[in-house]
Amino acid sequence: MIAIVDYGMGNLRSVHKAFERVGFPATVTHDAKVIEKAAGLVVPGVGAFQKAMENLRGLKLVGPIVEFIESGKPFLGICLGLQILFSEGEEFGVHRGLGIFQGRVVRFPFSTPGSPLPANSLKVPHMGWNTVRIVKDVAALNGIGDGAYFYFVHSYYPVPEDRGIVATITEYGLEFVSSVSRGALFACQFHPEKSQAVGLTVLRNFARLVHR
Numbered sequence: 035m036i037a038i039v040d041y042g043m044g045n046l047r048s049v050h051k052a053f054e055r056v057g058f059p060a061t062v063t064h065d066a067k068v069i070e071k072a073a074g075l076v077v078p079g080v081g082a083f084q085k086a087m088e089n090l091r092g093l094k095l096v097g098p099i100v101e102f103i104e105s106g107k108p109f110l111g112i113c114l115g116l117q118i119l120f121s122e123g124e125e126f127g128v129h130r131g132l133g134i135f136q137g138r139v140v141r142f143p144f145s146t147p148g149s150p151l152p153a154n155s156l157k158v159p160h161m162g163w164n165t166v167r168i169v170k171d172v173a174a175l176n177g178i179g180d181g182a183y184f185y186f187v188h189s190y191y192p193v194p195e196d197r198g199i200v201a202t203i204t205e206y207g208l209e210f211v212s213s214v215s216r217g218a219l220f221a222c223q224f225h226p227e228k229s230q231a232v233g234l235t236v237l238r239n240f241a242r243l244v245h246r
Contacts, residue, residue, distance in 0.1 A: 036060035036244055037072035039099065041089040043114055044080035052227035056234050058241035066098040074244030075102050078227075079114030080187065083123030083139060086114050087131060096132065103134055103219060108243040110174070111221030113188060116214065119221055120192050135214065137194040142207065156207040159189040166202040166212050166224070174213075174220035174239045175201065182232050184212075184224035191223060218243060 036053060040046055040062050053060040060076065061068065069075060077099065079086055090096050103109050111119055118131045123139040131139070142158045163183045168175055191210040194200060201220065204212035213222035220240065226233035 035072050036074040036076060036241060037069055038062045038076045038078065039069065039095065039115075040064045041077075041079070041086065041093055041095060043086050043089060044078055046078060049076065049078045049112065049227045052234060052237050053241065056238040056241060058238070058245065064093050064095065066095060069095070069098045069102060072102070072107075074108040074110070074240065075099070076110045076112070076240075077115035077118075078112040079118075081114055083114070083117055083125040083131065083190070084127070084129045086118050087123075087129060090118075100132055100134065106217055108218040108240060109220070110237075110240045111219075112227070113223060113225060116221035116223055117190060117192060119214075120194070123190070125190055134219075135192075135194055135199060135216075136196065137192055139190050139192050141190050142210075159187060160206045161187050164204050164206060164224075166204050168202055170201045170215060172201050172215040172220060173243055174215065174222075174236050176239050177235050178232055183229070184222075184226070184233060185228040186212075186224050188223055 038060050046062050117139045119134040120131045120137045120139050121133045123129050165181045168180045199214040199216050200211050201213040201215040203209050226236040
């Protein structure tokens, strides 16, 4: 069973429907016991880092999610579900995340030193289709070519201390980490559920890991 964590952040329906489209039904839940028993766990989300962590603490889901990840079972984080895996987020002050990975989630600058873009021309949030450069061979990206387009909506991105977890890089004014992987964990800044066929491939690959 694949469990999708409902912590009040983002449109869970689109993620749920996307799994149904690839032939792997999932359950939307905020029940710690369901999470514990799940064979695969998905944490999606759109919104603020601080609010996400407040909601997870309020629902008493921080411990169950961390324990699930540490168990080594397949885990998928999407957008905000990627960001909260890190130790700190800088949105509206510095706030503590789940601490699965050491690193900080930072905001896009409006312009960057050395960027060919004119000053203040970088639109934030980064919204729309962009390519990913694959730097690590991971199961979630099986069948996806280097330079594939995915859909993004975000103003912040992670800066991992351990570059060994980086799976893909994307350029938007600067190069940023657009997905990470370690063991059976894969987490992406882009939205597979909104990325048409290539995004459904990611979800199908994840579901196959769960059901193998």
